[in-house]
Amino acid sequence: MSIFKKKSDLYLSDRQPLTFLGKVSLGLVYFVLISWSVIVIWPLYQMVVSAFNGRQQQYLIMNDAFEFSLRHFDYLFNNTLYLSWVKNTIFIASSTAILTLIMVSFTGFAYSRYRFKGRKASLMAIMLIQTIPAFAGITAYFTMHSVISSVFPYLTRQMMLILIYAGTGIAGNTFILKGYIDSISTELDDAARIDGCSDIKVYRLIIMPIARPMLAIIALWSFIGPFMDFLMPRVLLTTPSSYTLAAGLFTLINDFRTLNQPAFAAGGLLTAVPIVALFIILQKQLVSGLAKGAVKG
Template structure:
């Protein structure tokens, strides 16, 4: 009897049966639908932002004619550049302070055992369960107290404190878990070579946790761009608005209603976030290999 030729496959996985084929088709159908649900609104926003035929300041299915009139309106008739400056200032300050503090707190909670460690970790976990809008009354009280002590303390500084406080509470626990996965043998080897705790932190731990710090920096930077509730409540003058609060004035008031300009502002708002994401991608890749080698 002639031996049957064995079928060769490019992997060890067996060919899909009928059920597997159905599940694969269903998975692709869900992914395609999800991609359409995301890309269609984005495409409508891009078309509306560059469509000069929408003179009625409402997004509609009018004939497309490329124009930048909505961007001109955004720069000339609104305080868009002021909102951009305010948002970038708040976002950068929030990201820098969050990274600076979280890098120390995450390292301390992971590598040191001190009195009150577990209760404070529990408190950090509980703080994450409290929504930010639930503390609006407390924020106003804190602002009144601090502003009475020093008039230099502005509402924007109060907003930065809220963002940094929330970032520390959530990211400390995340970074601690990340550092816990790093072997303490690296710390011991460095200490044998004469490194202090600070040198271990700077030369060993920091390069390894750089990918996680990059993610935390990205989250902290994006927060002020995406948040509308707190800026709209705490900031009272249009000159102090962030982008989310400022752009919302273009769609919530009949006198200033301009939906295409709002779409144009949304497109421009994404530019700093995309630039930061592209810059941090290098850190996400290069940080994985550095720091694990002692020396």
């Protein structure tokens, strides 16, 4: 015990004490971190309090006395189309995430492991596509839906929204996944081919298990997008029953006939539940993906 104590004392004595400038810098760092925490936590706190405060009426009153109540949630479920908005959003978000994952897993693997004509040009095109915001093509999306729906009448506006989200997400996520797969040694591919694996087996048994952490992140990003986006659903979806959560909840604060700001706070609080649940589910994949793929290689 005395040996460890002496080593500890020696280590502590070797540390140089902070200078006046170092103390000021450390104080500034703590000040910035605490200020940023307050900026992030304070609106969330107000949202939670307002959602459960029975004294709130149509408008949010920050200094109103608190009385615990679930009346705003009751209004949300019984007097609005909230359940339809949730169903629509989960359907669009899940479909977008699945479609994006399927396409990105193939395109990322192809761009990383194969050399073909037009590869560099298409990668540059992918980078340029990311500089164009999705809402810049709203007029074109309307025209495309009108033309396509005349040929395929079963293509609804929600399906069109899924294709838009997936199409815009595939480009950027392909570039990200390609960079991740580039870091995986090609010796694993060669060893698998020597053992008789085809390219599709290399993709399925070697690359994808190792790339699972990045695929989990891409799935989470793709799933969150429809929850957070307001402009595209508000413009493309024409009936309140087809709205997503962002567009539907906005009707509780922009229309005097349906104005209910506390119910809007309650809906915003519940919106986080599916996202947090998916994050908890994918958290295990983020930890276990690397080891599993390396063992299979």
